[in-house]
Every structure is written in C-alpha cells, then in structure tokens.
Amino acid sequence: MNKKAIIINNRNAMVIANLLKQELDAVIYTTSELEGTERIVSISDFLSSNFSKLDGLIFIGALGITVRSITPFIESKQSDPAVINMDIHGRFVQSVVSGHKGGANALAQRIARITGGQAVITTASDSLDLWPLDIIGRAYNWANEYMGADENAFIAQFVNGVKTALLLETKDAGTKHLEETLPAHVEVHYKVASINENDVDLIIAVTPYLHSFDTPALFFRPKCLMLxxxxxxxxxxxxxxxxxxxxxxxxxxxxxxxxxxxxxxxxxxxxxxxxxxxxxxxxxxxxxxxxxxxxxxxxxxxxxxxxxxxxxxxxxxxxxxxxxxxxxxxxxxxxxxxxxxxxxxxVAMDMAQERSGMIYIVGAGPGDPELVSVKGKKLLQAADLILYAGSLVPEELTHYARSGCVVRNSAQMDLQEQFDTMKAVYDKGGMVVRLHTGDPCIYGAIQEQMSFFDEHGMPYEIIPGISSFQAAAARLRSQFTIPERIQTIILTRGEGRTPMPEREKLSELAKFQSTICLFLSVSLIDDMQRQLLEGYPPETPVAICYKLTWKEERIWRGQLKDLANIVKDNKLKLTVMIVVGEAIDNRQMRSKLYDRQFTHLFREGKSE
CATH class of the missing domain: 3.30.420.180 (CobE/GbiG C-terminal domain)
Known part of the structure; x- marks a missing residue:
C-alpha cells in the first residue's frame, strides 16, 4: 500500500487533496463516493487496520476530527506515523503527532511549500530555533548515546536553556552546522580538558572517543573509524x-x-x-x-x-x-x-573527519563579492587565515572575515613564504582559505600548492568559483553556444613564456570558429590577433572585458580586425577577458527546445 494517506470528509477538499496526491504519491480516502478516491466504511476502521503501517497521515478538515480519530491508536513517538491536519485551502498546515521522529514537522513544511500556506510547528525546539537533538544525527549518519539521562529528560533541559557544553572532536557537515547555529546557552569546546563540569548542566559531544562524565551527556557517534x-x-x-x-x-x-x-x-x-x-x-x-x-x-x-x-x-x-x-x-x-x-x-581515522588543520582553495569568482559561492562565503567567514592574491582578487572579498582572522595579501610573497604562512596556521589546527580569482582550476596556478600539501600530508579541498568567461557571457547578455552553429566553447590563452602544445596553437583552435575565451593574453595581443585571423573572418565580433563585475568594469565591443587597436588605445594590461565569436550579441538563432514537438521532453523529465 502507499505509505501516505489523505483523509477528507468534504468534497470541497478535493482540489487540494488531488494536488497533494500528485506531489506526495498519496492515496485519498473518504467515506463518501467521490471520483479519484478510495472509499472506506469509517475512519476508525481504516485507522485500526492501517495506522501503524503508514508513515504519513494527512487530514484535510477540522482539527477536532483529526484528534478524535487518531487518539485510540497513538502509542509512541518512536513508532507513530506523521500526522498532519490542514484546512481545505491549505492555508494552515499543522504538525499534530510525531513532529520530529515521525517526520510530521518536515512533512508539514513540505506541504506548506506545495500549497503556499503556513506550516504550524509547535515543537519547542523548532519554536525556539534549537537543534532537534532526537533526530539531528540522522542527517549526518550519527548514532545517539545518552549517559546520565534519558532522551526526553535531556531534551527537556536543553530546550529550557540550561548551560550546555558542546564538544567537537571530529569534523564534518554536521559539526559545521552546529558551529554555525550555536544557541546562546551552548559553548563550544574542541578538547575534553577544556570543559569544567561544575560550570555546565549538559554535555553534547560529537566524538568517537569514550568519555566518562558526571554531567548528563548526549554522545553523537560519527562514522569516522576505518577498521x-x-x-x-x-x-x-x-x-x-x-x-x-x-x-x-x-x-x-x-x-x-x-x-x-x-x-x-x-x-x-x-x-x-x-x-x-x-x-x-x-x-x-x-x-x-x-x-x-x-x-x-x-x-x-x-x-x-x-x-x-x-x-x-x-x-x-x-x-x-x-x-x-x-x-x-x-x-x-x-x-x-x-x-x-x-x-x-x-584502526585509522577518516582523514576528512579528523579535527586538524584544513586548507580550502576557494574560487573567489570574477570580482563582485556577492558572486562568491555560498560555501566559499561561509569558509571566508570561518577562516583563521585568508591568503589572497591582491592584484587579481578584490580586497572587498576579505571583508567577510570574522574578527581575529588574519588576512594576508600574497602579491608580494614568493611561493615558499606562502607555504610557510599557511602551514604555520595549519599546524595549530587552524582553517586556511587560499583565495583565487575566478575558478581556481582554470589557470589558477594551484598545482604547486597542491603538491606541497600532498607532500606534507595536509588535507585540502577545492571550492569552485564562477569563472570570468561565465561572467563575460552574463555581462554581454550572450549565449556562447548557438543551435546548429556553435556548440563548443574554447577556454585558452595566448602563447607567452609558457609554450603551447602544437595542437593547441591559437591558429589551430581558430579554425573551429567556436566561441573562444582568452585568459592571460592581453600582453600578446598582436600575435593573438594574427593567429585568430587565420581562422575567423575579420568582421567576427569580439568583446574586450576589463575587470568583469568589479566596480571598475568596462567592456568594449568591436570586430576581430580591430582587436589589437582597442586593447592598445585603452592601455589594457591585466584582468582582461577577451571573447571572440559570432555568438556575441547573437539574437538570430533560436533553440528548438521550446518548439511544440519538443515539449514532451519536459513532461518525461528528459530535458537537457
């Protein structure tokens, strides 16, 4: 049987019931003969046979009917299904039974999003915006262990705001969430020795280690040990x-x-x-x-x-x-x-969860501080050290730094100085953000850094960023691919001190007449224009984009035959993205994706 049931007693509820039936893969039950429903003799008989088998029960109608109907069958929040009550317009969607463990709170919020209504959640931890200790571990694959108090007593004290110590001896997405959402009555610790049990009433610990406390404790056990x-x-x-x-x-x-x-x-x-x-x-x-x-x-x-x-x-x-x-x-x-x-x-500890120093190579985006990724911004806000290339990355991005964070400009440092600066913070267990312009994996010069981190056993993670070629497409209001004309975008650079492989010479790539986006090449403009003209017509559109998304942003449009003159006349030297190709400003070609004969792709979930 379907795991979600919708019970109605009024034909006016059919509109909203059918919507939920479609979205939730549920079955509608009623004691009346209504098309599209399954008829039941009585609500009581139906619940007697099915209450414990369901994981979601949605009543559309009066709350009183819901309460009277389910009361004989309620046993425990450990086993009861999620029970929801809502009005026939979906304006108010109330979690009635099994708010946390049964998932009624989450189901009420999901239904409210479907109907555009208001989820009514009365659980204390939700109302007070506190962690739902009984279920929060599920999201991060943590097991729960209580010591010195049962679950209900522990949670009751926690929501009443007693002083609580949070001990974090590993790290993952869950511990990061706890650190970012720390309630006022909770103090975080990273070593058990720093906790004074005389000063706290509860201890919450995310740890694989066995500790013995006199204070009531909740242990979250992360899956971090490899046998x-x-x-x-x-x-x-x-x-x-x-x-x-x-x-x-x-x-x-x-x-x-x-x-x-x-x-x-x-x-x-x-x-x-x-x-x-x-x-x-x-x-x-x-x-x-x-x-x-x-x-x-x-x-x-x-x-x-x-x-x-x-x-x-x-x-x-x-x-x-x-x-x-x-x-x-x-x-x-x-x-x-x-x-x-x-x-x-x-036994070994999963390196990704080991609470030690960590390096994040973060893509800063093209320049606008609001175009850094959400994850990148959070890392900047949490970092102990931010090392950024001041000649390429706007200093404003470092303003996300918290108080106490060290912010250094690497423009005047050699590679060894950069390594020493990062390792000093890492060795103390700190978090380092190495901030690179655009996306760090596209001409980001991170290879040497990764080799250093590998050599010294320092874990690191690369956080993607918006590249300047993407910012160029957005600022030019251009789609860089054209149906039946251009389906390839080439990201490349001119040949300077770093030789290009023969097969990647710009003159060879130009023969494809794709959209070419040129990085780090403005100082080689004469040679680039010459090579491009070997493949493109002289009238091919070009765009010269200076400091995209920065306050100083400027964009010049022209034709390929005038490219070198535009660059020289405006004395452009750094932070320039050059785009070449007929896709620039093209509004003539139209995708077939929206033609009537293609609309079935959306219905079948096959859109590209």
Whole structure:
C-alpha cells in the first residue's frame, strides 16, 4: 500500500487533496463516493487496520476530527506515523503527532511549500530555533548515546536553556552546522580538558572517543573509524566480533563510530568479516594487494601476508588506504581463536573527519563579492587565515572575515613564504582559505600548492568559483553556444613564456570558429590577433572585458580586425577577458527546445 494517506470528509477538499496526491504519491480516502478516491466504511476502521503501517497521515478538515480519530491508536513517538491536519485551502498546515521522529514537522513544511500556506510547528525546539537533538544525527549518519539521562529528560533541559557544553572532536557537515547555529546557552569546546563540569548542566559531544562524565551527556557517534583486518581462513566469527569490541574498548573508541571494515581482496569471502559487517550494519570492502602496497610505506612487512595475499601488510595498510590518513589510531593487534586461527586488526581515522588543520582553495569568482559561492562565503567567514592574491582578487572579498582572522595579501610573497604562512596556521589546527580569482582550476596556478600539501600530508579541498568567461557571457547578455552553429566553447590563452602544445596553437583552435575565451593574453595581443585571423573572418565580433563585475568594469565591443587597436588605445594590461565569436550579441538563432514537438521532453523529465 502507499505509505501516505489523505483523509477528507468534504468534497470541497478535493482540489487540494488531488494536488497533494500528485506531489506526495498519496492515496485519498473518504467515506463518501467521490471520483479519484478510495472509499472506506469509517475512519476508525481504516485507522485500526492501517495506522501503524503508514508513515504519513494527512487530514484535510477540522482539527477536532483529526484528534478524535487518531487518539485510540497513538502509542509512541518512536513508532507513530506523521500526522498532519490542514484546512481545505491549505492555508494552515499543522504538525499534530510525531513532529520530529515521525517526520510530521518536515512533512508539514513540505506541504506548506506545495500549497503556499503556513506550516504550524509547535515543537519547542523548532519554536525556539534549537537543534532537534532526537533526530539531528540522522542527517549526518550519527548514532545517539545518552549517559546520565534519558532522551526526553535531556531534551527537556536543553530546550529550557540550561548551560550546555558542546564538544567537537571530529569534523564534518554536521559539526559545521552546529558551529554555525550555536544557541546562546551552548559553548563550544574542541578538547575534553577544556570543559569544567561544575560550570555546565549538559554535555553534547560529537566524538568517537569514550568519555566518562558526571554531567548528563548526549554522545553523537560519527562514522569516522576505518577498521583494517587480515586473518587466516575460517576464523571464528564470534571470536572476531569480540576481539574488535575489546580492541576498541581498550583504546577508548565507540564501536558505533566504525564506518567500514577493510581487507585484501582474497579475503572477500571470509565469513568472520562478512558476519561482523552484517551485524554492525557497515560495509565490508576489499582492496587489491597492489593498492595496499601503494600505501604500505614504512609499515612492518608481514612475510605470511605477502606469501598468502601478495600484500606486504594487510590490516594496517587497509585501514590507512580506506581512511586516506598517514597515521594509525591503533596499530596492528594480533589475536588467535580457540582453533589457533589468528587475525590482525588496526584502526585509522577518516582523514576528512579528523579535527586538524584544513586548507580550502576557494574560487573567489570574477570580482563582485556577492558572486562568491555560498560555501566559499561561509569558509571566508570561518577562516583563521585568508591568503589572497591582491592584484587579481578584490580586497572587498576579505571583508567577510570574522574578527581575529588574519588576512594576508600574497602579491608580494614568493611561493615558499606562502607555504610557510599557511602551514604555520595549519599546524595549530587552524582553517586556511587560499583565495583565487575566478575558478581556481582554470589557470589558477594551484598545482604547486597542491603538491606541497600532498607532500606534507595536509588535507585540502577545492571550492569552485564562477569563472570570468561565465561572467563575460552574463555581462554581454550572450549565449556562447548557438543551435546548429556553435556548440563548443574554447577556454585558452595566448602563447607567452609558457609554450603551447602544437595542437593547441591559437591558429589551430581558430579554425573551429567556436566561441573562444582568452585568459592571460592581453600582453600578446598582436600575435593573438594574427593567429585568430587565420581562422575567423575579420568582421567576427569580439568583446574586450576589463575587470568583469568589479566596480571598475568596462567592456568594449568591436570586430576581430580591430582587436589589437582597442586593447592598445585603452592601455589594457591585466584582468582582461577577451571573447571572440559570432555568438556575441547573437539574437538570430533560436533553440528548438521550446518548439511544440519538443515539449514532451519536459513532461518525461528528459530535458537537457
């Protein structure tokens, strides 16, 4: 049966009911004979048979009918379905039962978006804009563990605003959300030693570590531990499970934080590993011996493992390979079962979740501070160091920096100075934002930096940005592709001190007569114009765009034969994007996408 049911008792509710039926894949039930509905003898009989089977129950009509109808069947917020009540116009959509765990709050908000109405949410944490502690972990794959208080008592104290310590010993999207939405009565800590239990009433901890507190605590267990194992054949499953539990307990880790189990591929059918993964609801993943050997490095060589699997080391190498880390949390531990079969176990932390320093290479966009991505802006607001190229990136972008953030212009630094500046902050566990113009992966000169980060084991992430060629299309109000004429955009540069491959010479690319966007080339304008004229007609439209989206932005339009003169007459030297091609300002060609014979693509969800 469908998991969502809509119950109506008035034919005037059919319009809104049909809308929800379509959007939510629900079934409409009524005691009347109405087309498009399933008739039921009574609401009570229907709920008696189906209440516990549904995950969503939507009543359209009076709230009193809803309350009286569901009361005999309500058992627990752990198992009851989401129950919604709404008026026949969809103006007010109220979460009635199972607001958090059953998803009624989320369902009410979704329905309100469909109807253009107002979601009515009365749960205290939602009304006070506090974290929904009972369900927030779901979004980030965290397990919940309470110590010293049950769930209801803990949440009641939290929403009443008692002083709470938030301990973050890993990092992921969830911890970032907690840091960005910190309530006034919560103080964040990154080390357990900094918490004075005498000063707090509750502790919330996102951690794989086992801690013992006298204060009531909620532990969120992130899936951040990678388990590596090797074994002889036919290892006893119960023994292996107990050994893993004992190893984790001894070293102070929660088994709830195990992300996955890893071994060499010849162990893919090892029943002890398969059983452990199934029992703990985690993935069991195997790797080739060559992949394990690639990360083995200075690990101890196991002659037995090498002979049996071809891998120099199995358990430790598997943990490191899976985690992306260079260090183990738990070195190889060996144990033997009652039949003399031995296994080895090692543990590593997922490098992406390790709370250490972090480098973000952020695309600043073309210049306008509002054209940096939302993610880029948030990183700028959270950074401990912002290092930006002042000659290319507007200084205004660094105004997003929080108080206490160090902002440095790299224009006068050599590469080693840049590295030293970033590493000093990274080594203290800080966040570094290296701000590059446009999109950092397009002529961003980030290769040397990435090599340095790789060499020093410093994790980094690249955040895309809007490129100047995209800003050019927007400012020129031009679509750079034309149906049946131009379907290719070429991003390239002129040949200066950096030689171009022969096949990528501008004269060769010009023969395609595609839209060409030229970066870093204004100083080579005479040679560029000559090469372009080998492929394009002299009358081909060109646009010379200076400091796109900056306050100083200027754009000149002309023809290819006049390109060099325009550049020289205006003394242009830096931050210039040159666009060449008939797509500039073209309004003659029309896409067939909106022709009547193509509209079926939208209905079938096949639009490109």
């Amino acid at each position: 590596g194992s090797g074994s002889q054949k036919l290892l006893d499953s119960s023994f292996y499970h107990d050994e893993v539990e004992k190893l984790l307990q001894t070293n102070g880790f929660s088994a709830l934080s195990i992300h996955s189990l890893h071994s060499v591929d010849v162990k893919k059918d090892e029943q002890a590993f398969i059983d452990y993964a199934r029992t703990e609801a985690i993935d069991f993943i195997t790797h080739s011996a060559s992949d394990l050997n690639r990360v083995a490095g200075k690990l101890e060589t196991s002659e037995a493992a090498l002979e049996a699997t071809g891998a120099i080391n199995v358990s430790e190498a598997a943990a490191l390979l899976a985690s992306g880390n260079a260090q183990l949390l738990v070195n190889k531990t060996k144990a033997c079962d009652q039949n003399g079969k031995h296994c080895t176990i090692a």
